[in-house]
Amino acid sequence: MLFQSQIFILVFLPVTLALYYAAAGSRTLRQIVVVTASLVFYGAWDVRFVPLLVGLTLANWLIGRLHEANPRRDWPVIGVVLNLAVLGVCKFTNFFAGTFAALLGMTFSPWDIILPLGISFFVFQKISYLVDLRRGQAHAYPLLDFFMFVTFFPQLIAGPIVRHNEIIEQFAADPRRAEMWENLSRGLVLYSIGAAKKLGIADYVSQVADRLFLAAQAAPASAAEAWTAAGAFTLQIYFDFSGYSDMAIGLALMFGLRMPYNFDAPYRATSIRDFWRRWHMTLSRFLRDYLYIPMGGNRGGGLAQARNAFITMLLAGLWHGANWTFVVWGGLHGVALAINGAWARAGWRMPALLGWALTLVFVMAGWVLFRAPDFATAWTMLRGMAGLEGLGHVKVDHAVAFVIGTAIALFGPTSQQVALLRLRPVHWLAVPVGIVLLLLLLQSGTRTPSEFIYFQF
Known part of the structure; x- marks a missing residue:
């Protein structure tokens, strides 16, 4: 039963909420x-x-x-x-x-x-x-x-x-406290934003990523194909997972419960440390508090800090999946965090724009390893991104989803800012939110709902 499926929206959720508030006393x-x-x-x-x-x-x-x-x-x-x-x-x-x-x-x-x-x-x-x-x-x-x-x-x-x-x-x-209706409405808005991320962006760009990664298993990838594939998956995994998190946090709020945020515009990070403060934030906090700090954290000098960061991310990669590609992906992030830490200790500074560009390119290259089924496919894609197979050309399907997704990820407000802070509790907002939810409901019924990427972990 997926959050965006019709049976969940039309049956499971309303029945559960009705029983919950009926028993709220x-x-x-x-x-x-x-x-x-x-x-x-x-x-x-x-x-x-x-x-x-x-x-x-x-x-x-x-x-x-x-x-x-x-x-x-x-x-x-x-x-x-x-x-x-x-x-x-x-x-x-x-x-x-x-x-x-x-x-x-x-x-x-x-x-x-x-x-x-x-x-x-x-x-x-x-x-x-x-x-x-x-x-x-x-x-x-x-x-x-x-x-x-x-x-x-x-x-x-x-x-x-x-x-x-x-x-x-x-x-x-008691969930029937004074802010009950605000919790229900803001939770529904956040849930709807998450569903829109999943159904309106992630599920479309995933078709491009799937097609190009599959092709890379049989033939070399040009620069156009490799960068398009990397960009598609970069958008897919963000809008898929942050969409799930928005839906989860919104659902919890409908029950009068607040859960911690999980994403804070990670593709705007200006360093790899900044990226991990913004991406899958609850996992980052878990790794910091229950693995990195107990191992020594920043104590013991630069080499100890680098070692602790590397081991932490190596294990984080293994947690993501039983495949050596995940382990290497985690290890690369560990090396990057160690270098970032050494850079900071030296007191060096980098222009924010350059730091953002380098961080995003590194993250995208890492996502190739994360997405590829094996090292051979990842290597094919990385060779293509380096331009070793020529510039080439590629047909980009669902260009609207690419443009909207990129704009939101790089420039738009976060989901939590929109749903929990900026929106004012006015009645007319119920109409557009209801229309969006209805359109998403109709769309979810036109095809088999796709699972979220992180379900496999």
């Missing part, structure tokens, strides 16, 4: 509604995923209780190991087994292991809770609170990665 009842709806939402993808989600959530809640009863025991460490083991078995068993077999010159047939949807996201969510528990920055929550924290359907599949202290305390507030 009782915290227990409204939380039962949300947890039940979330499990139905998750089970709609594949009911086999539900037992793992429920079992892992129960295990983590129990570990919190055991730690509270006997804080001298290292229950949180056991919990972190358990979560990483589940993630490793489901996501990386075939990857490491295949790599090991290749090193030995052996053939390997992948095992039939189910990869539960969104496992990378809800495992990281639980790990952040357990680490905070061990640090004394969290406590054991009631079962229903913990279940709602983990399973809340807007953020269950692909984030944002919400921490316990960012949302659980909000569960106590």
Whole structure:
């Protein structure tokens, strides 16, 4: 069940909201509604995923209780190991087994292991809770609170990665409070903006990226083809993932809950450090607080900082997917962050325009590696971008989506600025928002809805 599908918009969401607000007078009842709806939402993808989600959530809640009863025991460490083991078995068993077999010159047939949807996201969510528990920055929550924290359907599949202290305390507030109608309307606007990003831009430019990356698997790519493919995917992944995040944050707001932002115009960044402060912000904060800083962070001198940045991004690349292309992509970003850190420590300055151009070119080249199914295809594309296969020419389909997407990414206000800050609560705005939502609803019914890119992670 996709956020932009007709069954979600016309059936699941209105029914869930109606039941939630009907039960709003009782915290227990409204939380039962949300947890039940979330499990139905998750089970709609594949009911086999539900037992793992429920079992892992129960295990983590129990570990919190055991730690509270006997804080001298290292229950949180056991919990972190358990979560990483589940993630490793489901996501990386075939990857490491295949790599090991290749090193030995052996053939390997992948095992039939189910990869539960969104496992990378809800495992990281639980790990952040357990680490905070061990640090004394969290406590054991009631079962229903913990279940709602983990399973809340807007953020269950692909984030944002919400921490316990960012949302659980909000569960106590009655959603029918004074700002209820403003939350519903602003949430609907933000949801509509996210849907427009996905259906109106990402799904169109993806057709160009898919066609050109597929062609690059069989023949060299000219400069025109390679740069068009890189540009198409650069727009696709941003509007696909930020669109999902907007929809998720907007949906949560309809339930009276605020989730952290996940994007802040990342393609306007003037350095690679600035880019990672703006891109997938909740993941960046997770990596900083639970990996980079515990390893030493900026302490210990330039070499230590470079090492910590490199290892952090290498693991971030592996988290994105069980493929060496993701690992190398993460490693390249780690090297870039290390160089950026050394540049800053030296006190050097770069003109903002030049910094922006270099950052965007680097990010686009990295997206080629991220998108390509293998190194051979990535190399074909990068050779083309370097002009080694001639200038060539290319037919650009859906040029309007390219132009609008580029303008929004580089010059327009962010979705959160529009929906949560700039819009004034006036009645006439309901008409254009309703028309946009109706058009998106009609469009989603004309073709099979496409999954979001980050669902595979």
